Amino acid sequence: MELVLYHGEPNGASLTVLAALAESGLDIPCRPIDLLSGARHALPEIAEPIALDLGIEGEGPVLVIGGEAMTESVFLAKYLDELAGGCGLQPDDAYAHWEMLMWCRQITERLSPAAALLGNLAHSQAAIAAIPASDFAALAASVVSDDLRARWQALHEGRADPAQVADSEAKVDQAAQRCEDKLADGREFLMGAFSIADLVTYSWLAGMELVRPEAFAETPLTRAWLARVAVRPCILAALAMANTPEPLKTWAPGPEINRWG
Structure with a gap:
């Protein structure tokens, strides 16, 4: 099944997933998108968009698997770690x-x-x-x-x-x-x-x-x-994928402010 990772600049949620991918050693095609242009909301060939449309993380990365959008950086990092057979990013205990x-x-x-x-x-x-x-x-x-x-x-x-x-x-x-x-x-x-x-x-x-x-x-x-x-090394690899000179200054609308403190 074909996998494609759409991501923004390596900061925030996109940095988490790009670094997890680098740590995993998996060979998954990565396609950078301009989050500040709204490109995340016009991704091609998505048949199951509910996670894309209603994800709580805001303008985070999207892993597309067989037409289904997968989102939320912690879950994606876990998925990549487990897909790789466990590369040490999660405790065994x-x-x-x-x-x-x-x-x-x-x-x-x-x-x-x-x-x-x-x-x-x-x-x-x-x-x-x-x-x-x-x-x-x-x-x-x-x-x-x-x-x-x-x-x-x-x-x-x-x-x-x-x-x-x-x-x-x-x-x-x-x-x-x-x-x-x-x-x-x-x-x-x-x-x-x-x-x-x-x-x-x-x-x-x-x-x-x-x-x-x-x-x-x-x-x-x-x-x-x-x-x-x-x-x-995984952070350096993720940052090397930046298209701007200072990726840690690149932000897009993120999660909703927690109403409950």
Whole structure:
């Protein structure tokens, strides 16, 4: 069955999946798309689009398998690891595996919406606002999810809720501190051994060093961990697929801000 991975620049969710693919050693065709043009919503030959249309991750990568769209970076990283026969990205121990998944869930529910909002306001909002009205209307009409369309529209109109911005800054700060606490026992990586937890957390947190540097002012262990992950071969391979000089500054509308804190 033919597989194709559509992805944005190696940052956020796309970085997670590209790095997982590199770690797996699988030979899957990769096709870069311009997320800021809405290209994700016009992918060809998709017969089963429900995950594409209603995925909660926002403008994340899409793995197409026999016409079916598969989304959500944590699930895709798990799928690639298992498709490769297990390349070490998931713990074998049942409790450790549960712990990794719980960590990933907190990152995707708390950090990723916050990072996407701050990253878009810092680096992408001007480009989205500059899309001509008629072109933007066509882009918005192609987005099936009401929640995701609303985030596109807010960026196009230059709207930002100060309370959401402040909450997002706090959540980035909390994520950096949470990593600091996890690394305090001397471990090299978040779960001890390098895992999907490191991929997911790095993918959303690395770009925040540029946007929210104060979050890292008193987290030396987190900064050292970011530096260790940055030179992993799978991260370097993913970043080498960039089409822009600074992929960690490339953001697209991401997950919905968690309404429940």
